[in-house]
Amino acid sequence: MNFLFVNIKFLSTFSKLIIYFLMFFTVNQYIIAQETRNFTWDELAEQYECPEWFRDAKFGIWFHWGPQAVPEQGGGWYARHMYMKDVGKQKFGKMANPYHLQTYGHPSEFGFKDVINEWKAENFDAEDLINFSKENGAKYIVALANHHDHFDLFDSSYHPWNSVNVGPKKDIIGEFENATRNAGLKFGVTSHDDRFLNWWKPAFGSDKEGKYVGVPYDARLTKADGKGKWWEGLDPKDLYGPAPEDRTPEIIEDIKKNWLKRHIELVDKYKPDLLYNDGFNFTYGDYGKEVTRKLYNNSLSENGKIDAVMLLKRKAKGTVNEVESGGSNTLREYPWQSEITFTDWFYKKDRHLTHNARTILEMLIEAVSKNGNLLLSMELNPDGTIPHEIKKSVVIVGDWLKINGEAIYGTRPWKVFGDGKSVRGEEVETVEGELRNATENQKHGEHFNQRTTATPAFANDEVRFTTKGDDFYIIVMNPKGGEFVIPSFAKSSEVNPGILKDLSQLYDGRKVSFKQTNNGLTINMLTVNGDSYPVVLKAEFKK
Numbered sequence: 001m002n003f004l005f006v007n008i009k010f011l012s013t014f015s016k017l018i019i020y021f022l023m024f025f026t027v028n029q030y031i032i033a034q035e036t037r038n039f040t041w042d043e044l045a046e047q048y049e050c051p052e053w054f055r056d057a058k059f060g061i062w063f064h065w066g067p068q069a070v071p072e073q074g075g076g077w078y079a080r081h082m083y084m085k086d087v088g089k090q091k092f093g094k095m096a097n098p099y100h101l102q103t104y105g106h107p108s109e110f111g112f113k114d115v116i117n118e119w120k121a122e123n124f125d126a127e128d129l130i131n132f133s134k135e136n137g138a139k140y141i142v143a144l145a146n147h148h149d150h151f152d153l154f155d156s157s158y159h160p161w162n163s164v165n166v167g168p169k170k171d172i173i174g175e176f177e178n179a180t181r182n183a184g185l186k187f188g189v190t191s192h193d194d195r196f197l198n199w200w201k202p203a204f205g206s207d208k209e210g211k212y213v214g215v216p217y218d219a220r221l222t223k224a225d226g227k228g229k230w231w232e233g234l235d236p237k238d239l240y241g242p243a244p245e246d247r248t249p250e251i252i253e254d255i256k257k258n259w260l261k262r263h264i265e266l267v268d269k270y271k272p273d274l275l276y277n278d279g280f281n282f283t284y285g286d287y288g289k290e291v292t293r294k295l296y297n298n299s300l301s302e303n304g305k306i307d308a309v310m311l312l313k314r315k316a317k318g319t320v321n322e323v324e325s326g327g328s329n330t331l332r333e334y335p336w337q338s339e340i341t342f343t344d345w346f347y348k349k350d351r352h353l354t355h356n357a358r359t360i361l362e363m364l365i366e367a368v369s370k371n372g373n374l375l376l377s378m379e380l381n382p383d384g385t386i387p388h389e390i391k392k393s394v395v396i397v398g399d400w401l402k403i404n405g406e407a408i409y410g411t412r413p414w415k416v417f418g419d420g421k422s423v424r425g426e427e428v429e430t431v432e433g434e435l436r437n438a439t440e441n442q443k444h445g446e447h448f449n450q451r452t453t454a455t456p457a458f459a460n461d462e463v464r465f466t467t468k469g470d471d472f473y474i475i476v477m478n479p480k481g482g483e484f485v486i487p488s489f490a491k492s493s494e495v496n497p498g499i500l501k502d503l504s505q506l507y508d509g510r511k512v513s514f515k516q517t518n519n520g521l522t523i524n525m526l527t528v529n530g531d532s533y534p535v536v537l538k539a540e541f542k543k
Contacts, residue, residue: 003183023257041293044306045318048296051307054274054320055184055392056410057139058368059401061394062175062190062339063129064377065146065384066153067119067167068110068238068346070383073099076345079112083202083217092344111218113239116151116161121168124384126179132386133185133378136398137405140186142274142375143176145266150239154270158261161239188274188309191263194283197247197255200240216246216438219243220301220395256284263291267298273308276322280314280487292318295347299495311337326482327363328370328447331417340450341377342390354452357396361534362451362458364397368408369464384526400533403507407473407536411466415495420462433453457532460484470537473506474495474523479535481527490523498541 002531068078073095075081081093082100089454104110130141146152150487152162154173159453180187203219206212220243223235242251263283282288292310295320298307315321321336339365343351355376364374378394381387388393388524401408417423437526458477461484466473474486489496500521503512513524528535 008457011121016037020498022160036299039293039300041289041318041338044293044296044300045316048318049307050320051309053307054140054309054373055335055412057108058185058373058411059137059406060140060142060188060375061133062375063192063380064341065117065150065172065347065380066144066147066149067347068147068149069380069382070115070119071096071099071103072347072349072539075348077148077199078346079147080114080199080202082115083107083110084203085207088326091109091372101198106212106215107217108206108212108215109218111221111222111236112149113161113231113234113236116167119167119382121163121170121172121384122483124168124172124175124213128184129184129380129384129386130176130183131180132184132391132394136394137401137407138185138376140188141180141183142188142190142276143173143175145173145189145191147192148196148199148201150193150260151243154266154282156262157265158258159238160234166234173266177272186273187270188276189270189272189275189284190278191266193202193259193277194277194279194288197241197252201244204243217403244491251350256287259284260287260290263324264294267291267295271302274311275308277310279312281316282314292465306487313377323372327366327451328372329449330370330434331413332371334371336367337375338363338372338450339375339377342393345377345379347379347381347390351460353393355393355451356453357393357400358531359451359455359531360397362391362477363402364408365464365477365534366451368411368466369413369475371413396533404534404536405477406468406471407466407506407538411468411473414465414467414472414497416465416488418442418462418464419486421459422462454526461486472541474503474539476523476525476535478482478538479525479528480532481521483522483524485520489514489516489522490518492518493520497539500539502540504538506538510538 071078075092075096077093078096079092080091081087081096083097084093085097087093087096091392095528101261104114119357133141136424143153144156150161151379154162155171156162163170177187200219203217206214208217213231218238219240221236223237226232226234241247242253260454260482272295274294277283295310295451297307309320311320311322312319313324315334321334322337323336325340340355340360342353342355360374360376367374378386380391460478460480462473462477463486464477466475487493489500491499500514500516503514503523504510505512505526510526512526515522523537525535
């Protein structure tokens with residue numbers, strides 16, 4: 001911007017007003033130009049900073065839900081495994097094929113397309129689900145837009161196999177988005193569609209023995225085969241993709257372009273604040289970058305700044321890192337997100353839950369103390385309601401957050417994320433020790449190292465730290481009455497916040513006795529009654 005500066009004290013009042021107006025107009029036009037300009041991906045990535053709303057929110061709920069919830073069996077990849085007699089190492093899906101044969105029939109006659117038609121979501125109430133999530137501490141909502149099954153849960157103009165045309169006959173994403181906005185929360189969507197071609201290969205096979213030997217599964221059906229059937233007018237090829245032998249480079253390129261159109265529409269129509277592509281890199285390379293560019297440019301135009309989040313499993317410039325079913329064993333410089341779920345991503349009946357209220361809180365606190373967020377997948381029944389045992393755990397988490405939320409929301413990490421025997425590398429028989437060993441072996445990733453209901457409790461001296469302005473919080477992960485020591489807060493320690501003046505329990509305000517020496521901070525915990533959920537201590541240090 002170039003401005004003509006003059007000595008305005010010699011000008012008339014009218015002339016001064018004209019100059020002031022021109023200056024204001026020029027600045028305003030410059031701001032508008034910045035907001036409406038379509039930046040390249042590289043330009044956006046260079047200026048990107050994780051939005052403050054995401055850093056402050058800390059806890060989100062994810063509705064990872066779709067037609068694969070219908071069988072309530074066979075793990076999180078039912079649609080693939082129902083076509084497989086042998087699932088190999090993917091043991092979580094070993095029951096899908098026998099269950100499908102017993103319940104629905106042979107996949108040549110009743111394939112996954114027919115399972116989709118069984119999905120009615122008859123009790124789905126987005127407003128009720130969002131209000132429940134908000135009441136129990138969620139600050140943002142995320143919904144699944146499509147999974148590896150290549151079925152869109154939104155009103156897609158470029159893909160006929162979507163939830164408006166088939167199954168529920170509802171715009172699932174649209175209803176979630178509207179309810180989330182009405183609740184005053186941020187809204188995100190997830191896409192898992194990049195691997196559908198390989199994922200669907202078993203659907204093009206046939207039995208190798210038995211009554212149906214050699215009979216092709218339903219992915220081999222054509223549009224003409226649908227005449228007189230419920231799917232008349234739909235082409236199975238649009239759902240399952242072309243047969244493996246027909247996948248020429250030109251056809252693959254057309255599929256990528258279709259993915260781009262669908263996801264540009266998803267971003268434009270539902271205006272998400274957050275997008276997660278379930279992959280280590282951008283989906284289809286530059287196509288994925290183009291969708292993210294659209295997401296960020298839309299946000300810039302709407303907000304005057306990039307206020308959106310793109311999540312990938314491998315951190316790339318201009319994005320935020322996502323960790324699946326795991327956490328970080330280090331304090332990270334940049335914000336990140338952990339994602340966890342109760343069973344196998346789609347609700348599985350009679351399956352032991354991976355998480356309860358205790359492990360959810362532990363994963364949340366672990367993430368927040370290390371500069372991250374927690375996204376909890378709250379799986380739904382096929383009809384759209386919350387399973388009782390899942391609802392029970394989420395309510396307990398919500399009750400804890402109502403009391404202790406000030407130590408979570410809007411906080412930032414301390415110089416170190418915490419202290420305790422496992423943090424210091426001492427031998428302990430707790431999951432933190434197991435987690436440390438697992439991540440040591442993983443080296444390049446921290447996925448699938450989560451705490452679960454099967455893991456031992458933290459040691460009694462395990463603590464995590466969070467801060468908010470001048471406020472400092474010590475979160476005791478597995479509180480027991482009696483003394484323990486925090487060596488990090490020794491008077492001589494480089495990461496010691498200072499000389500401790502006062503220490504109290506956040507949930508009831510009771511004072512906690514302590515002694516700070518050159519060897520550490522000794523805390524004498526009060527006796528804990530009932531379930532041993534983490535206890536937050538609010539610390540006040542001398543100025």
